Amino acid sequence: MRRLLLAALLSAAAAPAVAQTAPQISVDTMKEVTKTLSSDAFEGRAPGSAGETKTLAYLQEQFQKAGLKPGNKGRWLQDVPLVEITAKNVSALTFTGGKTPLSLAYGPDMVVGTYRVTPHIDVKDSDVVFAGYGIVAPEKGWNDYAGLDVKGKTVIVLINDPDWQTKDLNGPFNGRAMTYYGRWTYKYEEAARQGAAAVIIVHQTEPAAYGWNVVRSSNTGAAHVADATDGHMHDTAAHGWMQLDKARALFASAGKDFDQLAAAARVKGFRPVPLGVKASVSFDNTISKQISHNVVGILPGREAPNEYVLLSAHWDHLGHCTPVNGDGICNGAVDNADGTAALVALAQANAKAGPARRSMVFVALTAEESGLLGSAYYGDNPIYPLSQTVGGANMDALGMYGPAKDVIVVGGGKSELDGYLNAALKRQGRYATPEPTPEKGFYYRSDHFSLAKHGVPMVYFETGQDLVTGGRAAGEAAAKDYEEHRYHAPQDEYDPKWDWRGVEQDVQLYYMIARDLADGTAWPNWVPGDEFRAIRDKSRAGAAR
CATH class of the missing domain: 3.40.630.10 (Zn peptidases)
Known part of the structure; x- marks a missing residue:
């Protein structure tokens, strides 16, 4: 077919x-x-x-x-x-204000980093919002951020596209075939455009197409970004991933059902949901700059x-x-x-x-x-x-x-x-x-x-x-x-x-x-x-x- x-x-x-x-x-x-x-x-x-x-x-x-x-x-x-940025002295990612305080350990439970070229990151008592798949696609009439200002807030989003469970290639986001809206890089970029302080992706193995071991190994060492005049200060202060079971615990603490909200996020017209809890995380950065080169020829x-x-x-x-x-x-x-x-x-x-x-x-x-x-x-x-x-x-x-x-x-x-x-x-x-x-x-x-x-x-x-x-x-x-x-x-x-x-x-x-x-x-x-x-x-x- x-x-x-x-x-x-x-x-x-x-x-x-x-x-x-x-x-x-x-x-x-x-x-x-x-x-x-x-x-x-x-x-x-x-x-x-x-x-x-x-x-x-x-x-x-x-x-x-x-x-x-x-x-x-x-x-x-x-x-x-x-620019090479290496996070160190990473604190736990904590959520307070819900039924049960949560503390997620760096590595086993969550990973976090930044594109900002700055020696220290501190996200403190940031309101947490669930923004579905974190997608804004005007050509599809889709906006997971509609009706809510997330400036300074911590956004929780899902990986892949809303129709990733489709068995064929038919759907608003090409069905089984991932679009760029499904990639983790896009989720980070859109959260930054929305002014979020932090964005955390919920890891699920099937839609991510790799296990937590890959997420952990890829996000706990040195990260590289192209240098920028603004030091990437337009990006979120922090970005990362969290384990699925920790996401379920977070939503339960907020009096919400993760699976119900995840299902709702698959439907056009979904609106972001404030969770009524606050997130905090901090870490230091070791920064190293270097010049590399592309080689360019023309006929x-x-x-x-x-x-x-x-x-x-x-x-x-x-x-x-x-x-x-x-x-x-x-x-x-x-x-x-x-x-x-x-x-x-x-x-x-x-x-x-x-x-x-x-x-x-x-x-x-x-x-x-x-x-x-x-x-x-x-x-x-x-x-x-x-x-x-x-x-x-x-x-x-x-x-x-x-x-x-x-x-x-x-x-x-x-x-x-x-x-x-x-x-x-x-x-x-x-x-x-x-x-x-x-x-x-x-x-x-x-x-x-x-x-x-x-x-x-x-x-x-x-x-x-x-x-x-x-x-x-x-x-x-x-x-x-x-x-x-x-x-x-x-x-x-x-x-x-x-x-x-x-x-x-x-x-x-x-x-x-x-x-x-x-x-x-x-x-x-x-x-x-x-x-x-x-x-x-x-x-x-x-x-x-």
């Missing part, structure tokens, strides 16, 4: 006016760049490390050799100021040089990490040295083909592993106007599984770029497979999202699993093996025995999509009702014509 639905969406989407043929992509280039970037000499490519210095020098050399021009006003680099367009098509991949990885059998370098060969290598090979192939009608921008991004910070910085501080950026594609962790009959489309049905992907797949005799777990919101977890949230349509797909040799069973086994034994571990290393034929196929797809966009005149948009459509429409309405 999902495959049929996606096929219908793809066939209805905009198709390119110019159909590119698959070019020769240099596998030798991709092998060499991947091998170099993932070598121990680059120390896992952590931002701010000696490995970054080597990576930047190498990528500038490779971009220039491929035929690109410096993409940032004569420079190859875009400075990305980062100027021959007829419309002020219109841009963007291709991206993140160059960073985890650097030094927990040793396994004495090896303490997380080399990130698949994640994402091979994606960066593909970016270089695409630059090489497009330069060889000659200028396209529009300009083509190639960006190797920093700090993806720290929370998409390099792409977020580019989105907030674009070198080329986003209103004039036609669209693009992002490459992350290309799978070394061999040639496949399909690709897995992440975020299928969101934009008219599906038509471009479908046209390119048809030329290869391949097909699109919908992502098997749309409820996990993978579209919002890699660098393309940072452009999408500013309205720029971005396509993203993963290596297919219906392998030419061995079929889907072999593909699923290969993907599982990588995830369980190499992903984010020292074992993600270059292997000279890799079969590059599948990667070559996928990079040819990226070439055709990008070149179709760059040689065309169309401005693909998000489909009507998508959460990014209004942003794009507003951006294009104000664009230079």
Whole structure:
């Protein structure tokens, strides 16, 4: 059913006016760049490390050799100021004023942190409000904050979208498929826009798509944010998560039934509910600032040089990490040295083909592993106007599984770029497979999202699993093996025995999509009702014509 639905969406989407043929992509280039970037000499490519210095020098050399021009006003680099914030001396999160005072311990019961660049956070006796799913979606007539001023208050919200329990993809928020409104990052952002002092998400394993262990490990160490002139003081003072059983206890103390209110929050027209209790939490912050860098190159367009098509991949990885059998370098060969290598090979192939009608921008991004910070910085501080950026594609962790009959489309049905992907797949005799777990919101977890949230349509797909040799069973086994034994571990290393034929196929797809966009005149948009459509429409309405 999902495959049929996606096929219908793809066939209805905009198709390119110019159909590119698959070019020769240099596998030798991709092998060499991947091998170099993932070598121990680059120390896992952590931002701010000696490995970054080597990576930047190498990528500038490779971009220039491929035929690109410096993409940032004569420079190859875009400075990305980062801030590392580590919470310490974290107090319990307490709730008073109800039937029973509650005290939630940091780690087992709750996690908390801040984006504010300040040495101390103190939220004291803040009124607590349950704001359902914490969503404000005017295009859907949905406002979980309607009728209540939450300035200075602590907001409790649910994870995912109101229709996450739907078994199909039909619903006000795309049913089972998560929209950005369901992501924890959005919940934090909207609470800040509403002026809340703090926002706490109730953890539930199924709609979150991960257990409390992931929440705890991801939120009890150093956090990174892009530096900002206001020190992120516009954000909530505190944000975090709480265990489900603690949420139930809190609501009971307030004389409310959690399950009843959670069910009510799934229905359009829900209004926020004051709980009649007060929240307090405090902690200190250790703050460290550093400058990292995006690497930017451009192939100027021959007829419309002020219109841009963007291709991206993140160059960073985890650097030094927990040793396994004495090896303490997380080399990130698949994640994402091979994606960066593909970016270089695409630059090489497009330069060889000659200028396209529009300009083509190639960006190797920093700090993806720290929370998409390099792409977020580019989105907030674009070198080329986003209103004039036609669209693009992002490459992350290309799978070394061999040639496949399909690709897995992440975020299928969101934009008219599906038509471009479908046209390119048809030329290869391949097909699109919908992502098997749309409820996990993978579209919002890699660098393309940072452009999408500013309205720029971005396509993203993963290596297919219906392998030419061995079929889907072999593909699923290969993907599982990588995830369980190499992903984010020292074992993600270059292997000279890799079969590059599948990667070559996928990079040819990226070439055709990008070149179709760059040689065309169309401005693909998000489909009507998508959460990014209004942003794009507003951006294009104000664009230079």
